[in-house]
Amino acid sequence: MSVTRMRDIQELNRLERDKKRPMCHHNDRVYGDCVCPNFAMDGSTIDETNLLMNCGKTLTNWGGCTAGYYRSRKYQGAIGTRSFATPGKFYFEVDIKFTIYRRLQEKLLFEIGIARREETERNRTVSGSKYGWVVCASTCSRCKTICLQTLHHGKVKRHKPLIPSWDPGNSCSAKMGIFIDTKAQQMVVIDAKQKSSFYRFKNVDYSQSLWPVFGTYNSGCASVELTTRTGSDILVPSIYFKE
Ligand SMILES: [Zn+2]
Numbered sequence: 001m002s003v004t005r006m007r008d009i010q011e012l013n014r015l016e017r018d019k020k021r022p023m024c025h026h027n028d029r030v031y032g033d034c035v036c037p038n039f040a041m042d043g044s045t046i047d048e049t050n051l052l053m054n055c056g057k058t059l060t061n062w063g064g065c066t067a068g069y070y071r072s073r074k075y076q077g078a079i080g081t082r083s084f085a086t087p088g089k090f091y092f093e094v095d096i097k098f099t100i101y102r103r104l105q106e107k108l109l110f111e112i113g114i115a116r117r118e119e120t121e122r123n124r125t126v127s128g129s130k131y132g133w134v135v136c137a138s139t140c141s142r143c144k145t146i147c148l149q150t151l152h153h154g155k156v157k158r159h160k161p162l163i164p165s166w167d168p169g170n171s172c173s174a175k176m177g178i179f180i181d182t183k184a185q186q187m188v189v190i191d192a193k194q195k196s197s198f199y200r201f202k203n204v205d206y207s208q209s210l211w212p213v214f215g216t217y218n219s220g221c222a223s224v225e226l227t228t229r230t231g232s233d234i235l236v237p238s239i240y241f242k243e
Contacts, residue, residue, distance in 0.1 A: 025082075027231050034089040034179075038231025039082035041214055045120075046078045049219055054227065056081070061110075061216035061224040075120035077111075080212030080228075084114060090180040091237040092212070093192050093229040096137075099171035102221040104139060109146065109217055110224050111136035112176060114187060114210040125215055127151040133201045134213070135176060135189045137162055146172070150189055150199040158199045175229075177238045182206040192238045 027038035040056030051063025059078050084090055094112050108125060113134030115126035126132030133152050140147035140159055146166050147159040163172050176198075177190035187201040204210075216224040 029232050029234060031091075031237055034091055034237055036091050036231055036234045036237060037082050039080050039092075039212070040228060040230070041078040042081045043078070045075075047076045049076060050078065050216060052078060058225060058227045059214050059216055060226075061219040061222070074123050075126070075213065075215065076124040076217060077213060077215035079117070079120060080214070083117075083209035083211045084180050084182060085206065085209040087183050089182075091177060091234065093175055093177045093234060093238075094214070095227040095229060096172065096174045096176060096225070098137065098222050098224040100166065100168050100222045102168055104166060104218055104221045106218055107138045108215070109137040109222060110226055111213070111215040111217075112178065112226065113213055114178070114180070114204075115213050116208055117211050120211075120213060124217070126213055128154040131205060131208075131210070132213075133187050133204055133210075135178075135198070136215075137172070139166055146170075148174075148198065150201070152201060157201070160198070178212075179237070180204075180210075190238050195238045 025038065029036040041052055041059055043052050043056055046052050049061065051060045096110060098109050111125055111127060111134045113126060113132060115129060115132035119126045119129040119132050122129065127134045127136060130153050135148065135150050137146050138149050143161045145161050146163055148162045149159040150157040163170050175192040177192040179188040179190060185202065185204050185206060187204050189198045191198050214226050216226060
């Protein structure tokens, strides 16, 4: 066999091997077959009502800044710098803080999720989209307080009270994990403090890239802060949970 042919075979073997590996970039952290991708929020996509701090890791609903160059015309928040498409398992977390200081004027406080890029052009939130899967904090008429809710295509999948009351003065500190399994077509929302599963979305369509999205709302009535924990920020992914 010629040297060139040998090299071709070696190259083909390498490509085959790489295909089986999870997507991995510099500064990603890998646990078994799960990748904690290193990414931040993209400042060029930020809405003018938001402020991005801490090297693109912290988004607030206050402050106001010059809107980013690639800002969505509608979405009220920011989009992550990496999308999920390659077959694999991925995990990231978000620290959440909010304080209510005035009677809320709109339902939503924040949303975290994944969506096709074009869905962020349609609305302030992607929770009503066919290609958007989110966890959010929203006032709930049934629970008469603020609930943690999972939504897809406008339908609430699960809701659970997050704080005892929606009156001014109440605040919340939480940590949510997002586990993505493109092959199993799932996205699992995890309470990363309790290390328990909150909701498992099935039949998530990963046939096109899905981008992490972070929305913050109600700026006149509450302060909301979302901080991403990605890559080496994550010591151990909270994916080994009881359901
Ligand atoms: Zn509720």
